[in-house]
Amino acid sequence: MKQRIAVLGAGPMGLAVAFQLARDGHQPVVFEADDRIGGMTASFDFSGLTIERYYHFHCISDEAFLKVLDELAIADKMRWTETKMGYWYQGQLQPWGNPMALLKFQGLSLAAKFRYGLHAFLSTRRNDWQPLDQVEATGWIKRWVGEEAYEVLWRRLFDYKFYDFSTNLSAAWIWSRIRRIGRSRYSLFREKLGYLEGGSETLLRALRADIEKHGGEIRLNSPVGKVVIEEAKVRGIETDGRFEAFDKVISTVPLPYVPSLMPDLPSSILQSYRSVNNIAVVCVIVKLRQAVTENFWLNTNDPDMDIPGLVEYTNLRPLDRHIVYVPFYMPGEHPKFAEPDQIFLDKVRRYLKKINPRLSDEDFIELRASRYRYAQPICDPGYLDKLPPAALPVEGLWAADTSYYYPEDRGISESIDFGRKMAREATA
Known part of the structure; x- marks a missing residue:
C-alpha cells in the first residue's frame, strides 16, 4: 500500500530515505530548513566555483555509495x-x-x-x-x-x-x-x-531528480515546527503554522534538534537526545x-x-x-x-x-x-546502548542521525546505507 511519509532533513541520510521510499512506490515529502539540499555535503558559489562548504572524499570500501551511483547511472562520474x-x-x-x-x-x-x-x-x-x-x-x-x-x-x-x-x-x-x-x-x-566529477553536487542532483521522478517531493526553506503525536501514533507535522497529515514521519536531523520537534515523546527518550554531545x-x-x-x-x-x-x-x-x-x-x-x-x-x-x-x-x-x-x-564508550532505537515507541515514527551507524565515522556512504535500511524498515 502506498504511504505518504514525511522525511525531516535533506542531508545524505534524508535523501537516501526518500530515494528508497520513492523507488519502493511510496510518496516521500522531504522538509529541509536550508535553502539547498545536502546538509554538510551542500555546495556554495565560491566566486564562480561550485564547491562543497565542507570537504568530502570517498574510499574504495564505500560500498553503499558506489552501489547508489550505479543505480543512479552516474558511476561513470567517479574518479x-x-x-x-x-x-x-x-x-x-x-x-x-x-x-x-x-x-x-x-x-x-x-x-x-x-x-x-x-x-x-x-x-x-x-x-x-x-x-x-x-x-x-x-x-x-x-x-x-x-x-x-x-x-x-x-x-x-x-x-x-x-x-x-x-x-x-x-x-x-x-x-x-x-x-x-x-x-x-x-x-x-x-x-x-x-x-x-562536479563534486557531491553531482550526487545530490541525481538523488533529487530520481526522488522527484518516482513521485517524491522536496521542499526547501521549510523547517518543521512539530511532529504531531496523538494516542501514541504519529499524525503528521506542523510547518509554517499549519498541520499536514502523514502516514509516517522519519527524522534525520541532528538529535539535539529532536526534543523541540517531538516534545510529546517520553521524557526518558527526550533526555537521552539532550545528553548527546x-x-x-x-x-x-x-x-x-x-x-x-x-x-x-x-x-x-x-x-x-x-x-x-x-x-x-x-x-x-x-x-x-x-x-x-x-x-x-x-x-x-x-x-x-x-x-x-x-x-x-x-x-x-x-x-x-x-x-x-x-x-x-x-x-x-x-x-x-x-x-x-x-x-x-561525540561517541563515548558504549555509545549506541545509550540511544533509543531508531524506531520510536510511537506508531509510525523514526528518528536517527549519523550517531546511529556507530562505530563508523560520519560519511556519505554510511549515511546512504543507514537511510535506505531505515526506509525499508519503516515500510516493512
Missing part, C-alpha cells in the same frame, strides 16, 4: 586518484602515511615507530569492534603505541578535535577511522581516494594561486596552530585554482565558536604561510568560513 599524506612537525613538512615514511620520520624513536606501525597495521585488519566498545580510546592507543608516539602523533589530534571530551571517547569509534583510511590503500605504500566546526576554505604542499591530508603538531590538520582538496580533485580546507573543531559551547570569522581567516593565512614560506599575500585569492553547530556527535 580515483593516488593521494599523499604529510605531517607538519617541529617546523618541517614530512611525508606520512606509509611504512617508509614512518621509518624516516624525524622526532620519534625506532621503538615508538615500531609500536605505532604495529597498531595501525592490526587496526586496519581488525573486523570485530565489539571488544573495543566499552574501552576508552586514549588509554587504548597509549597501551599500544606508548607515551612517546601518543604525544607526538596523537595528542594534538585529540586535543584540537575533541577538547574536554578527548579523554572519554570510544576506542571502537576511533578504530573505525583508522581502519577506513587504512583500507583505502591499494598497496602498502599507496593510497587511493575518490571524488565525483556534539562537536561544532568552523571550516575555512581558501582559494590560492599555488599549492601549499603536494599532500591531500596534512596532519599538524605545532604549538602555534590550534588545528589537527588541513585538507588540500585539489591534490585529490584537480581544479583551476588550488583549494584548501582548514577545519577548526570545538564544542559549540566553547567561547572560540562565537569568535568572528576574521579571527579564523587570519589564522589560516598565518598557518599556510608558515607551512609554505613561498606563499605571499597575493597568492590568497579568497577565503570563506562556514559554521556547522552539530558537525559530529
Whole structure:
C-alpha cells in the first residue's frame, strides 16, 4: 500500500530515505530548513566555483555509495586518484602515511615507530569492534603505541578535535577511522581516494531528480515546527503554522534538534537526545594561486596552530585554482565558536604561510568560513546502548542521525546505507 511519509532533513541520510521510499512506490515529502539540499555535503558559489562548504572524499570500501551511483547511472562520474599524506612537525613538512615514511620520520624513536606501525597495521585488519566498545580510546592507543608516539602523533589530534571530551571517547569509534583510511590503500605504500566529477553536487542532483521522478517531493526553506503525536501514533507535522497529515514521519536531523520537534515523546527518550554531545566546526576554505604542499591530508603538531590538520582538496580533485580546507573543531559551547570569522581567516593565512614560506599575500585569492553547530556527535564508550532505537515507541515514527551507524565515522556512504535500511524498515 502506498504511504505518504514525511522525511525531516535533506542531508545524505534524508535523501537516501526518500530515494528508497520513492523507488519502493511510496510518496516521500522531504522538509529541509536550508535553502539547498545536502546538509554538510551542500555546495556554495565560491566566486564562480561550485564547491562543497565542507570537504568530502570517498574510499574504495564505500560500498553503499558506489552501489547508489550505479543505480543512479552516474558511476561513470567517479574518479580515483593516488593521494599523499604529510605531517607538519617541529617546523618541517614530512611525508606520512606509509611504512617508509614512518621509518624516516624525524622526532620519534625506532621503538615508538615500531609500536605505532604495529597498531595501525592490526587496526586496519581488525573486523570485530565489539571488544573495543566499552574501552576508552586514549588509554587504548597509549597501551599500544606508548607515551612517546601518543604525544607526538596523537595528542594534538585529540586535543584540537575533541577538547574536554578527548579523554572519554570510544576506542571502537576511533578504530573505525583508522581502519577506513587504512583500507583505502591499494598497496602498502599507496593510497587511493575518490571524488565525483562536479563534486557531491553531482550526487545530490541525481538523488533529487530520481526522488522527484518516482513521485517524491522536496521542499526547501521549510523547517518543521512539530511532529504531531496523538494516542501514541504519529499524525503528521506542523510547518509554517499549519498541520499536514502523514502516514509516517522519519527524522534525520541532528538529535539535539529532536526534543523541540517531538516534545510529546517520553521524557526518558527526550533526555537521552539532550545528553548527546556534539562537536561544532568552523571550516575555512581558501582559494590560492599555488599549492601549499603536494599532500591531500596534512596532519599538524605545532604549538602555534590550534588545528589537527588541513585538507588540500585539489591534490585529490584537480581544479583551476588550488583549494584548501582548514577545519577548526570545538564544542559549540566553547567561547572560540562565537569568535568572528576574521579571527579564523587570519589564522589560516598565518598557518599556510608558515607551512609554505613561498606563499605571499597575493597568492590568497579568497577565503570563506562556514559554521556547522552539530558537525559530529561525540561517541563515548558504549555509545549506541545509550540511544533509543531508531524506531520510536510511537506508531509510525523514526528518528536517527549519523550517531546511529556507530562505530563508523560520519560519511556519505554510511549515511546512504543507514537511510535506505531505515526506509525499508519503516515500510516493512
